[in-house]
Amino acid sequence: MPSALPNPDRWYTAAELAAMRLPDIPGTKQGINAAASRQSWPSRPRQGRGGGREYPVSALPPAARAALARREMAVEAPPPAVVAAERGQRDPADMRDATRSCMDARAALCGEVDRLRLEYGLSERQAAQALVDQARAGQMPAHLARMVPAANARRGTSGSRVLSLRSVQRWLAARAAGDVTALAPAEETPREAPAWAFPLMKLYARPQKPSLAACLEWWPQDAPVAAPSYDQARRFIGSLGAIAKHRGRVGPRDLKRFRALALRSFDHLLPGDVYTSDGHRHDREVAHPLDPSRPKRPEIISVLDVSTRAWVGWSAWMDEAEWLVAAALRTAVVGAGIPAIWYVDNGCGFKNRAHNDPVTGLMARLGITIRHSIPYNSQARGVIERFHQTGLIAPARQATAYVGHDMDQEARQLAFKAGRKDIKTYGHSPIIQPWDAFLTWVEDCRARYNNRPHSSLPRIRDPETGKMRHRTPAEQWVALLPSADDLGVVPPRLSEAEARDLFRPHEIRTVRRAWVQLGGRKYFSQTLDDLDMHGREVRVEYDPRDMGRVWIRDLDGRLVCEAAENGNVRPYFNDDDVQEARARRATAQDAMALRDESAAPVLLAEPAPPAPRALTADEAAAKERLAAEMAAPPKRDETPKERWWRAHQTLEAHAAGRPVDAEALRWARGYSQTPEYRSHEAALEEWGADIFLSGLSGGQVSA
Known part of the structure; x- marks a missing residue:
């Protein structure tokens, strides 16, 4: 038999030998162990749970070995056990x-x-x-x-x-x-929830989101079920699913984060089929275009084409209003074309009569079908929500004056105070972004985003590097435009002139001598003077992205004129006159340099200085006294105690009938009414003259 066969000298435990009921050996486990110890049977430790000893077949008596051999050679069915x-x-x-x-x-x-x-x-x-x-x-x-x-x-x-x-x-x-x-072994059947599970979940599933320790602390003393231990409660909560664990602790809207997610496909869409838009509060303060001393975080309205993810339009101002949304749509329809569907939320800037009126509304005039998303369901508009992170927030985070919610609160406060201090001192601040610089920054962000590979677009091989990458939104727009052209659904574009009458914010202003003022800017048109409109109110329309001109209409909406910024500013003097005067001045200076000043006639002789006058006797005496006073050392300042003592002596001398200077007496009487004098008098009475007057010099005391 090959060596792979097991050794015939097999090993059994005392319990196994007792169960076999072999002849010449005890029938109990204890008896077999005693016989093995008495007869010195060879043994080895048993492997597995329980331990114990095992004995070889060769150690058994001959009768037991023979009986065991007969049992093994016989073909028996396995025991029922x-x-x-x-x-x-x-x-x-x-x-x-x-x-x-x-x-x-x-x-x-x-x-x-x-x-x-x-x-x-x-x-x-x-x-x-x-x-x-x-x-x-x-x-x-x-x-x-x-x-x-x-x-x-x-x-x-x-x-x-x-x-x-x-x-x-x-x-x-x-x-x-x-x-x-x-x-296959039998699998564990799901265990029933413990009796304390329902009371625990009633305490745990609250919108206050209490901790497990707090729930166990709040457990009622008279509850019919005893509270579990902290580890039992922790293991039970950990065994629950995400929805069961968070139900009650969050509302239905937040619970959507754990429910099934439906993904939307946009493979069937072409450029211009669906535009989506939303507003984002800029994460940096910008100088107000009409009042630079009032910085604010502007609202940026972005427009994206869903099929290509291209950023096709935008506008910005200090608040999300209907005209701001219209201005963003204007840039989109002028630059990319009119969309078939306008997919936006229910904000006041997107859902209003100016946009949605079936006759005069903006969407009806352009033939756009508007669709609003379900309230509180931002997951349905993840295209524009995710765009904000990549297109606007990530570039803004690079600025030192970034004020997003994830900015350090202390650094954010320091930047705020520094900006306000600079504006108060200098009228501007490097921390506050100028309006024109902000507009340029947004346009740069748009260019970078449209030329950056997008993970939701198809993969292509880069023609320069030869590596695989995703298409950029600009490349996807160019790639899909021929398909739209074949189907005749290329989005039509509006000219700039056609779009101006559709989208423009306005302010009511009063004409002053053919000028109108909008914030800190002034605009002029000669037409206002020709039509004698001084003192009349007009509607001043402007483009936030081009503040160099405005459009003036009367209150009925009729176009009056187009006014230019500083359109009637004239130079103080003509440039030709100033240049001629400068040349004349330079010629005169050159002539003076060549002229011989010694040969010039004396037109006016300077008068001789007067002779010094002799001083009178009184003037000479006053001069000597002044010199003596200036040469004398400066007098030491009188202390409060010395001042009190001088007044005290003056009043005592007057009371005793001794002669006193009238001016000194008048001063002493007035000084005696002050708190300083009264406090020193009280101290003199309390401490006595010997102690209180010890700080004065001997001459003053004896006086």
């Missing part, structure tokens, strides 16, 4: 991966038993025992040895478990009773 119960047919597709792997491993091991039976003429039990002995001796082929842990279907990663004869016999019996699916 090891025959698995018949299972119904199971579909492997419904099994878990672990269950399917266990079934396959058991089937492979049973197939190895069949091979041993056929190759060596063994009984089923002998072949099964040979397989078990191979596994215990480590002589099993590597591919079968790797299947043993999966076939055992036991948890743990130690890999110390091996096959047992009973397990192999049970698998063989299960396969004989059914098919290969009978080898």
Whole structure:
């Protein structure tokens, strides 16, 4: 027999030998262990759970070995205890991966038993025992040895478990009773929710989003069900699905983030079929075009073509209004064409009478079909929402004065204060973006976006690098335009002149001497003077992207004229006159440089200085006194205590009848009414003259 067969000296535990009821050995586990110890049977540690010792067949008495050999040679059916119960047919597709792997491993091991039976003429039990002995001796082929842990279907990663004869016999019996699916272990049935699950979810599923610790702390003391431990509650919440876990903690709108998502296909659309638009508050402060001292974050209205993702138009102002949306649509219809469908939200800038009126509305005049998205369903307009991140927010984040919601709050506040301080001091600030620079920045962002590969567009091979990449929106527009031309659905374009009467914001202003003022800008037209419109109110229409001119209409909407900024500004003097005067001045300077000043006649002689006058006696005495006062050292300032003492002595001398200077007496009487004098008098009474007057010089005290 080849060496691959197991060693005939097999090993059994005391419990297995006791169950066999062999002759000449005890019939209990304890008796067999005692006999083995008494007779010094060889043994080895048993592998697997439970431990214990195993004994070889060669250690048994001869009668026991013979009986065991007869049993093994006889072809017996497996004992009923090891025959698995018949299972119904199971579909492997419904099994878990672990269950399917266990079934396959058991089937492979049973197939190895069949091979041993056929190759060596063994009984089923002998072949099964040979397989078990191979596994215990480590002589099993590597591919079968790797299947043993999966076939055992036991948890743990130690890999110390091996096959047992009973397990192999049970698998063989299960396969004989059914098919290969009978080898699959029974899967765990879903456990019922614990009794405390419903009260826990009532506390947990609240919009305040309490923590698990708070829910357990709020558990009622008189509740019919005891509160679970924190770990039990944590494991239960973790086992829930996303919707069940968040229901009640978030509203139906936020719950959409966890529900099924329907993707929209735009492969059937052509350029100009659908335009979508939305507003975005710029993440940087910009100087107001009409009043630069009032910076603000403007609203940017962008228009995108859905089929190509091209950014076809935009407008910007300080608020989202109907005229601002109309201005964005004007740039789109002039630059790209009139759309068939205008897909926007329900904001006041998009849903209003000026746009939607069936007769006079803007959409009716252009033949555009307007479609509004469902309120609070921004997922349906992900094209424009995602565009804001790439087209506007990402470029704005590069600026130092970025004020988006993800900007550091402290840095944002410092930039705000610095900008306001600069405006107050200088009238402008490098932090505040000028309006014209802002318009240029948006147009640059539009150019970069339209020429940047877009992940939702088809992939092509780059003609320069040879690498695969996505198409840019501009390339997609050019690629799809011939298809639209073949079908005759190329979006028609409006000329600039046709579009002007459709879209233009306006302000009411009063004409002053043929001038109108809009913010800090002034506009002039001679037509206003010719029509004698001084003092009349007019409607001044303007283009936020071109503030160099305005269109003036009367209050009934009739066009009066087009006025230019600073249209009647004249130079203070003509350039020719100024140049001629400059040349004349230069000629005179050259002539003066060549002239001999010594030969020039004296037109007016300078008068001789007067002789000094002699001082009188009084003037000489006053001069001497002034010199003496200036030469004397400066007087030391009088302290409050010295000032009080001088007034005190003056008043005492007057009370005693001694002569006192009238001016000094008047000052002392006035000073005696002050809090300073009264406080010193109170201190003199409290401390006495010896202590209180110790700080004064001797001369002052004796005086």
